[in-house]
Amino acid sequence: MPDNTLDWNGLKLDGSTAVLGIIGDPIAQVKAPLPLTQRLQRRGLNAVLVPLHVRADDVAPLLQSLHAVRNLAGIVVTVPHKQQVAALPIELLRAAREARAVNVLRRHGQGWQGELLDGAGFLAGLVRNGFEVRGRSVGLAGAGGAGNAIAFALAAAGAASIDIRDADDAKCADLVARLRASGCNAGAWDGESPRDLLVNATPAGMRADDPLPIAPSAIRAGQTVADVIMEPPTTALLALAESMGARIVHGRHMMDEQLEAMADFFAEVLR
Structure with a gap:
């Protein structure tokens, strides 16, 4: 044969x-x-x-x-x-x-x-890029599957607070409630006020005409801004954050x- x-x-x-x-x-x-x-x-x-x-x-x-x-x-x-x-x-x-x-x-x-x-992969990518989660504040855009995974991984790693925003208010409230039940300091986030770590866990950024998932007012020099999007490799959010002096973590690190x-x-x- x-x-x-x-x-x-x-x-x-x-x-x-x-x-x-x-x-x-x-x-x-x-x-x-x-x-x-x-x-x-x-x-x-x-x-x-x-x-x-x-x-x-x-x-x-x-x-x-x-x-x-x-x-x-x-x-x-x-x-x-x-x-x-x-x-x-x-x-x-x-x-x-x-x-x-x-x-x-x-x-x-x-x-x-x-x-x-997702959560373990995202956390490992952050650590490999030099970010220490313990004691830090987090602003997380997205309460979907990736957002849930990331939120619980960051909580387990000792984040001081995790604040969530999502277009679906019910999803956001549900995630906040479950994080609080696990002992995490969690709340709603306007997507505009700064945190030590900003995370986009939404699909926003896959298309060129997508709105920013996090407002420019939330970004500061010296922060870390991470995205779960892998295509394009550098989203509009990451490009803006880098131009403003923030450290960025690309979606490929999670993958x-x-x-x-x-x-x-x-x-x-x-x-």
Whole structure:
């Protein structure tokens, strides 16, 4: 029999390849497929990650039907589906339960097991860039899946206060209430007053005509301003903050730190 394995720049693809999908809407901006595939294959795991453009109404039926694809081992979940997936009847691990959001799913029995790696990845990116969270004030734009993950990770790392703003008042109030219940000093934020750390955890910045998620009045020289957006690499918010003398942390740092954690998560079902 001929060897039909495709080996392209060291990557393997054949009939034994396990498939991972990444779902989102939109999906063209995602950066994880190639680097996560590379990390998995460097570990000797024959797997690939492929992008899947899925709208919100299709998420639940898709996940149910994908279980019939026997070589599909797991799913990465990106905007705007993280909270929606967490509300489905699946097993949630600790971080996902705490933040009520999911960004990775793996096969587990007849269903899925979900976890949230955004918060740990974001925190590790901050630390690697020299920011000390303990005792610092935080202004966080976004109470969605990424915002929840980041808020709880920063709280666990000892942030002195975390103040939240979101276009959805109910989501904002819910996150503030859960942070307070966990012992964190949390409140609502106008997005205009300064804090030691400013974080954009919203999709604002992906398009050139998006409004700034944080007002220029909140930015000061010497602050740290971080964004979860990965495309474009430097958002309008980060460009403005850098021009005003703030230290900036790009979205890619969160993803870089998450990739190894994702590889660990999926390795358990790929071996």
